[in-house]
Structure formats: C-alpha cells, structure tokens
Amino acid sequence: MEGAGPRRGADQNVVREVNRSLVLAALRAGGRISRAGIARVTTLAKPTVSAIVDELIADGLVREVGRGATSVGGGRPPILLEFNAASHLVVGAHIGARRTTVAVSDADGHELGRREFDTPTGTPEAVLREVAAQAAGVVGAAVPDGRIAAVGVVLPGLTDFHRGVCLLAPNLGWRDVPVGEVLTAILGVPVYLHNAGQAAAVAEHLEGVGAKVGDLALLYVGTGLSVAVLCAGQVLYGAGGTAGEIGHCRMPGGTVPCNCGNVGCLETLASGPALVRLAREALAAGRASVLNGGFDVRDVAAAARCGDAVATEAVAEVGRNLGLAASWVINAYNPAMLVLGGGLAAISDLLLPHLRATTTQYALGPARRAVEIQVSTLGRDAEVRGAVLLALQHSTTYDRVVLRS
Template sequence: MEKRYIGVDLGGTNIKVGVVDPAGKLLYKTERPTRAEEGTEAVIRRITSCAREAAEAAGASWDQIAGVGVGLPGFLDIPRGVVKRLTNLPWENVPIRDLLEKAWERPVMIDNDANVAALGEAWSGAGAGVSDLVCITLGTGVGGGVIAGGRLVHGVGGAAGEIGHIRMEEGGAPCGCGQRGCLETIASATGIVRMAKEMVASGRKTALAEAARAGTLSSRDVFREMEAGDSVAREVVERATDALARAMATLSVVLNPARFIIGGGVARAGDSLFRPLREAYKKHALPSAAEGVSIVPAQLGNDAGVIGAAGLVARRGD
C-alpha cells in the first residue's frame, strides 16, 4: 500500500483538508466551516472527523495514512506542538499536536500557515526542484516562507519568514505588529488601498476617487486603472512594488535564493504586478546576488496550504 499524507489548513472561516501522495500530488480536498464560536474542543473534533472522512473519500484506508500536518495562522511553539496564540481564532496555549495524535494515533506536525504554503510551492508548485527559495504571499497582509537547502527556515524563535514585518519606511503607517512602516503596510492589498485613499483625500484627480469615497476600492481596481493610464494608480503600484523589491533585494544578499514565488490575491494582477516588480528588483538588487534569480507567480493557489501541511510529514526526512 502506497503511503498517503493528510494536510490540514486551519482558517478562521474554513478548515481545508487534503489527501496527498508521496510526490506532492493532491488526491482529494474538502472544506468544512470552522465555527470557532463553538469552542476549541469542537473545532478539534471537526478537524479529526474531517481528516478521516477525507481519507475515505480519497480511497485510502487509515492504515495508509503515514502522518498529518497542520498549518495554523498564528504564533506557535513548533517543537512542543503547541498553539501559543492564533490571529483569527480565540486559541491560547492549546497542545494541538498531542490532542490530534491521541485522536488519530498518527504522527502530527504543525507549522505556520505561511510556511506550509511555501513548502507546498517548493514541493510540487512553482518551486519544484529548487532548493533555495522565498515565497511571499500578498493578501490582506504580507506573509512569507523561506526554504534553504530544501528545508523550511524557522529561526530560534520561529519568526523567520516574517517578511511582511521588515521595516521599509521610518515613521510610516502603523502596522498590526506594533511597528510602523512595515512592508505589510505598503505592499499588501490593504496597504495599496490605503495609499490610494490617502492620495484621493489629498485632492489628487484619479479614476479611483469614486470607489475610494464609497468604501468599495480594491487593489484590483488600482491595478486596472494603472493599466488604463491613471497616474495616481501608477504611483501607488510603483510605491508598493518598489518597497517589495527593496525587501527582496535585502533577502537576496542574506539568503541568495534562486527563486522568489509571489502568491496571494494581489498576485492575481499578473503582469501589472510582475512587470514593475521585476524592473524594481533589477534596480535595487546587488547584481551578483540577483544573477539568475527568477520572480514567478505561485502555482498552487488555495491548495498550497494543504499540500504544504502534508509535506511537513512527507518530507521530514529530506
């Protein structure tokens, strides 16, 4: 019987569970509502039952399941398998690894959700075959994961890969981490919209004004109007991509990755994002550190989390 691995991507709204083969191919995926308001024990029961149901639906016996990986959105004590605090669920000091191992009688590994997404892309996505890469997710915030020598980098306190909290602007906009001017306040979807609204409020003429005043402005609108020739939209995108490129240039001289993988909702802008980002990276990066480096879109989309979570156990001996 070929081994199978289960990946769990726990979010504030949904629990995603996937069954993955040893090559990183997603065989089956399902979702259930998290229903965090029902309490921690209820959510854990939902995770355990959903995993068993997913294995059955994928045609795998539980004996074939070699382990389960779980991606979690928050602060973790990874060696002890404990959730210290989650960002969008009211969990504190939950020994989730021990609870799940007792329920499943299988090895369980946990990691940050951004890290498991990076591992998914490295295993069977845009980073397949690359041993040194950085994955950056541009969504409501900016997440990141670092793969060096084929392994996830955690650092002494587990904060490695917190790319969104590299300080880019002295005295800039306040960030949820308590600092000001973090990359997250500039290059995320939230940051892009904030900058556009500030320019509208300052009296700049732009096609973005109506949506900004109505409260419906999105980063997608900003990229669309940039392509249509709107000067304000162009300035916002240039500021966001320049900040991201400067952060990537810094990472290049520290880590010297072969590839930067960019995912998340903002990356759906396609060439409207990647064209100015690549140009800005060339301008800021040390040539010797940037030589041969590629900047590519993520491939796995919403599946990266469950595939990467499964990879925590499937690739632990790599």
C-alpha cells in the same frame, strides 16, 4: 570539546534512516523491483537491503508481488517488490483567515479527496475540533477504514514547528495555541504545524515553479507578508520556528499600526490591506478615481488595468515595497530562485515590473544576477499541497526530506 560524548547511536540512526529512504526511493522510481535490483540501484549491501525490505513489509509499506524472470545465468527467479501507496494516508489542512481546505492523499502524495469550507468561528479549540471532524469526514469518504499516519496543518501566522504551537495568528485572533496537542488528542496521530509560507515554498519546490531548486525563497504576500527559505532543499525554521517574518521588520518613519501590535511594519506597506489602504488614502485626499465605496484588492487591480491613476499609483507603491523586501531576501540568503506567492501573486502582472525594478536598484549585483524571479504556479493549491507534502516529509515513508530541525 569538553563534555562531548560519542554519538555512535545517533549516527547509526541517521545512517539507518538514510538507507531506508534510499530503498524507498528505489521502490518508487523502479516500479516492481527485486531486492538485488534495489542493491544495484542504491549500492547498498544486499543484507542491508533485505533487512530494510523486511521491515518495510512488516510495516505494510512494501509488498511482494510475485516472481520475476530468471537471469541468464540461471538460479531461482527473484521475488519482485512494489511500494504500497495505499498502506496509509496523510492529511493536509490549510486554515486560512476566511477559508479552510482539508485534503487527503495516499503515501505517494496522490490526492484522494478534499473539502473546502468557511473557517469556523469560535475559540481556537472549537475551530480545531471542526477541522478534525472535516478531516475524518474526507478520509472516510475517500478511503473507508483508511489509516491516517500524519497530519500537516498550516496557518497564516507565527508558528513554532518544534512545539506545534501557533504563537500568533492575528487574522485568526490566535495566540499561543497548542495546535499539535489539541489535534493529536482528537485524531490520535502525529500533527505537524507550519506557517503558510513555508508550506507554499515546499509545494512550489517539489511540484510547482521551483523545479526542485535547492536554494529557494518564497515571498509570501497576501493579508500579511513573510518569506520562506529553503537552504539546500531544507526548510529554514530558526531557533524558535519564526524565521522569515520579514513583514514585521519596522520601516523607518512608518506610522501605520500593524496587526502584530507594533507600528510601521513592512507588511503595512506591502500587502493586500496596504494596497487597499493606499487607494483609500488617495480618495480621502480628494483624488478622482473609479473606485468608490467598499472595494478590495481585486477592485484596485481591475481599476489599475483600466488606467485609473489612483489604483495604478497604489499598485506601484506596493510593488516597490515588495521589491525592497525581495532585495533584502536576495542579499541575506542568496537564493537561486525567488518566488512570488500568496494571494497577491494573482496580480503579479501588475506588481512584478515595480518589484523587479526596485530589486535591481537595491540588491547586490552578484546576488541579483544569480537569482531567477518567478511567480507561483500552484496558486491557491500551494498551501494545502504543502501541508500534505510536509506531513509526508515527517512520516517515515517519504524519501525527499526538506526539513531542518
């Protein structure tokens, strides 16, 4: 290709990072292990291992913990090493429309503390200042004088991962908010921004129902609707960071205004608000129901479980529309697993029969037969755990990389 220059430096950097990850993985998996032991496990050359270990010791990520037993052949006993999980901390923050959760973990991802509080009101900058204060507070309570290495933030909306900007979060009233820039200025550490569905997918992949399935899609449904896709274990962001916004695909004939500013988006037919609206429309048309006055998703679900016709039909309609969304995802991405996550996963027992039936009807046979449909096992923890895990992924201390830049 004309103008293409050598990439030796870039390639060497990639090799170096891969080797570093291999060494860290061996230290995590092997407990106390020698440099020679790491070389055997990783098949890396001993000088390469020694250079990486020396660097990790200098960074405080690895420590020497004494000498091991002398080998049968004699010689000096090896110096044993172990990963120092207390070397630094990472923070994950899930800023939801109503509630915000902040968690702190060590370098191994073990949670050390968390706080949950009502999402602050006011300007985005004011909200972010309060989130930063809560993050500093939870770190101080868990590990006084602990060093934060990275912060992961997840939001319910469109995010540009590359720039750390919230493009649009209708339920927060945010547009073009430089989240990463604001929080980095306050906390003095790198901040990485993702949407809630991406975070939940990563958490389910590494710690939940995903069981490290590499090609996984998570249908994230609650106040809105989106899909997060992992390809070969890596998050698919898209050129502008907005991949997966299936909820804003317009449905032919749709007339309901969407929070994004368009009309007839799929999430107006397949979401928590859609479920409530469908029930209200039936009541306005004179249908009899146990539902009356102010009610929410939980009330509609409870009524459906009791056999209420209005609630049952509303659930069925939302379930079918989610099945249509699932069929698009299955046809487009051919995942090995599709996970139902987000707030509406709590009523999966009601939605799944309709989702599965519609998926069977519309998904292509080969793709449909290859996919396993599951429900989130992490529940409300998925987003904040994903925020923590993504902060770890971006830091230089984590060996399981699921990022695509």
